[in-house]
Amino acid sequence: MVTKLNSYSLTDDIVIRMRQKIEETKQKKIELGFGLCHIKPADILKTGEECTGDQCSILPMTECPTGVYIGGFHTHPKGGTQPSIADLRNAYINDLECVGAANNDRIRCFVRIGTRKPEDEQNIKSLEEEVETSVTGIATIEQYNRWRKARDEIWNKHFQTVTVQ
Numbered sequence: 092m093v094t095k096l097n098s099y100s101l102t103d104d105i106v107i108r109m110r111q112k113i114e115e116t117k118q119k120k121i122e123l124g125f126g127l128c129h130i131k132p133a134d135i136l137k138t139g140e141e142c143t144g145d146q147c148s149i150l151p152m153t154e155c156p157t158g159v160y161i162g163g164f165h166t167h168p169k170g171g172t173q174p175s176i177a178d179l180r181n182a183y184i185n186d187l188e189c190v191g192a193a194n195n196d197r198i199r200c201f202v203r204i205g206t207r208k209p210e211d212e213q214n215i216k217s218l219e220e221e222v223e224t225s226v227t228g229i230a231t232i233e234q235y236n237r238w239r240k241a242r243d244e245i246w247n248k249h250f251q252t253v254t255v256q
């Protein structure tokens with residue numbers, strides 16, 4: 092079965108590799124992932140370079156050996172598939188980001204709605220800085236609520252969420 096992600100198609104091969112990364116994450120307890128590459132003119136995606144830990148969320152992403160980098164997949168060792176603001180920032184700048192959760196085996200992709208706009212991109216980056224990057228250590232309830240409100244606003248406004256079966 093092929094999962095449609097807006098104009099792209101996620102094949103079973105890629106979903107199998109995502110599930111392998113989730114299993115590996117349970118063993119190693121570390122974030123793992125890989126890039127998703129689009130080779131024109133087909134809508135089919137191929138997997139790109141692999142990443143470990145922080146590499147999976149730092150921009151610019153590693154290049155695709157062939158094709159254009161359109162987003163990535165990464166695992167969450169703890170928590171579910173809910174995205175961080177950094178995840179949504181990457182999904183916005185590229186075209187999408189997929190997340191696999193080690194605690195419930197779910198995979199969800201966050202696909203940008205419409206075209207990339209510089210003002211929206213700047214707004215997401217500012218919010219990330221203000222309510223996510225600035226919080227180090229354990230967040231207070233107020234900080235958490237602020238973060239969650241900002242994250243949900245970005246999520247609802249700019250993304251379509253696709254559950255990968």
Ligand SMILES: [Zn+2]
Pocket residue numbers: 165166167174175178190
């Ligand atoms: Zn994430």
